[in-house]
Amino acid sequence: MTSASSPIRHPNSGSRQVMTRRAWWLVVLNILLPGSAQVLAGSRGLGRFGLRASLSLLGLGVIAGIVYALNPEILLTVATNSIGLWILAIVMVFYALVWVVLTFDTIRLTRLVKARPKARPFIAGLATVVMVTVAGTASYGAYVATTASGFLSSVFAAGPSEPPVDGRYNIMLLGGDAGSDRLGMRPDSTSVVSIDAETGKADIIGIPRDLEYVPFPEDSPLYASYPDGYGYDGVCDVDVCQLNSIYTEVELKSPEMYPNAVAEGSEPGIEAMRDAASGVTGLTIQYYVLIDMQGFSQLIDALGGVDITVAERLPIGGQEDDLSDVEGWVEAGPQHMDGFTALWYGRARHGTSDYDRMSRQRVLQEAILQQFNPGNVLTKFQGVAQAGQEVVKTDVPQGMLGYFTRLAAKTKELPVGAVELVPANNVDPTDPDYDYIAGLIDAALNPVTETPAP
Numbered sequence: 001m002t003s004a005s006s007p008i009r010h011p012n013s014g015s016r017q018v019m020t021r022r023a024w025w026l027v028v029l030n031i032l033l034p035g036s037a038q039v040l041a042g043s044r045g046l047g048r049f050g051l052r053a054s055l056s057l058l059g060l061g062v063i064a065g066i067v068y069a070l071n072p073e074i075l076l077t078v079a080t081n082s083i084g085l086w087i088l089a090i091v092m093v094f095y096a097l098v099w100v101v102l103t104f105d106t107i108r109l110t111r112l113v114k115a116r117p118k119a120r121p122f123i124a125g126l127a128t129v130v131m132v133t134v135a136g137t138a139s140y141g142a143y144v145a146t147t148a149s150g151f152l153s154s155v156f157a158a159g160p161s162e163p164p165v166d167g168r169y170n171i172m173l174l175g176g177d178a179g180s181d182r183l184g185m186r187p188d189s190t191s192v193v194s195i196d197a198e199t200g201k202a203d204i205i206g207i208p209r210d211l212e213y214v215p216f217p218e219d220s221p222l223y224a225s226y227p228d229g230y231g232y233d234g235v236c237d238v239d240v241c242q243l244n245s246i247y248t249e250v251e252l253k254s255p256e257m258y259p260n261a262v263a264e265g266s267e268p269g270i271e272a273m274r275d276a277a278s279g280v281t282g283l284t285i286q287y288y289v290l291i292d293m294q295g296f297s298q299l300i301d302a303l304g305g306v307d308i309t310v311a312e313r314l315p316i317g318g319q320e321d322d323l324s325d326v327e328g329w330v331e332a333g334p335q336h337m338d339g340f341t342a343l344w345y346g347r348a349r350h351g352t353s354d355y356d357r358m359s360r361q362r363v364l365q366e367a368i369l370q371q372f373n374p375g376n377v378l379t380k381f382q383g384v385a386q387a388g389q390e391v392v393k394t395d396v397p398q399g400m401l402g403y404f405t406r407l408a409a410k411t412k413e414l415p416v417g418a419v420e421l422v423p424a425n426n427v428d429p430t431d432p433d434y435d436y437i438a439g440l441i442d443a444a445l446n447p448v449t450e451t452p453a454p
Helices: 002-010 016-032 036-041 044-072 074-081 082-110 120-155 245-253 268-281 293-302 340-347 354-371 376-379 381-392 399-412 436-444
Strands: 168-177 187-194 202-207 287-292 306-310 315-316 329-330 333-337 393-396 416-421
Touching: 002 016, 002 036, 016 036, 016 082, 016 120, 016 436, 036 044, 036 082, 044 082, 044 340, 074 082, 074 120, 074 202, 074 399, 120 393, 120 399, 168 245, 168 268, 187 268, 187 354, 202 354, 202 436, 245 340, 268 287, 268 436, 287 399, 293 340, 306 340, 306 354, 333 340, 340 354, 416 436
Parallel strands: 168 287, 202 416
Antiparallel strands: 168 187, 187 202, 287 393, 306 333, 315 329
């Protein structure tokens, strides 16, 4: 060992050939196992520190790989927890600094002035490029981790986890639309995503915003006021007695019905909509996600736009029967849309029905989800995180993110079912048969499988 290492520790400094070869070896050793160059070339204290740090990082990587192979949910939970992300950021910054120190010390130990002049820039260049790449990547990773921690803390709740009910998680999705012509926000779209807690199979139940006589569970504060359904006999506390008015009525006129809503990461109006969605579907709604459709355009811009195939030409601007203020058109065919155009694609009214809009908004949501891949999000992370804080509000706790991330991976591998409570499925929103609706939902969530005859 001593004789083998002596050309590196005690080289013939008068030989440019030896010193050049030695410099290359030190740089390569620093890249392959940081700290080893210092141990071999004489700076043993720093070298031992670097080796311990390098081997510890390698050990952590191996442990993480084993944990992920045995139980991915544990690692995903750590990676979606604010404290875990900060620890990860600190570790990455520490190793970035260690790498920089070791690389500069390695360049010092190479004694480049003794190497061949033509080799010097290549030796120093390789060491510098690798140092900048590794340290820069680690630093950016630390930035992403801290930004993600802030994003998760601002969007996701810190409350307790909810267990599945009848083996399912049911999440209410609200598309908020607080237009300038409206008093408060009215959910422009409402749906319930029901996910099998074991298989990940998901079904989306689309609830039209103009649904009438919405029933409430008996334990809902709204049941006492509307035992026969919301707006029965034309009675409600706002101008239009339909599903999306429930949020406005409770939020603006009777928030005291849900006194604990804000403290639990929600709003009185959202809790009223949760009770309404539960009454319509017969499902227990564990969580909600509110998406601000106006802010949705910022998220699309942050992602660099969205690709959608448009079925028919749609106006940008205009009303149902008036095109006087149209600013442009979304042409039929494949389109790459910015946020503004995509928003109008989802909300255009002229020549289309509410059910057409529900369908387009579903297409828009699916297109956005397809673009949420790690490469896209990481390269534009700052803009995505900033837009996300403005777009999304939810009571899903951080502690459930690891579980839901794993469940989502299963969901992507299975076809997503859809139950649209619209006239095409024999549902009349103005006179709904809620027993029939319950049958539609039950058939979708619990399909009967025929047993082959013996």
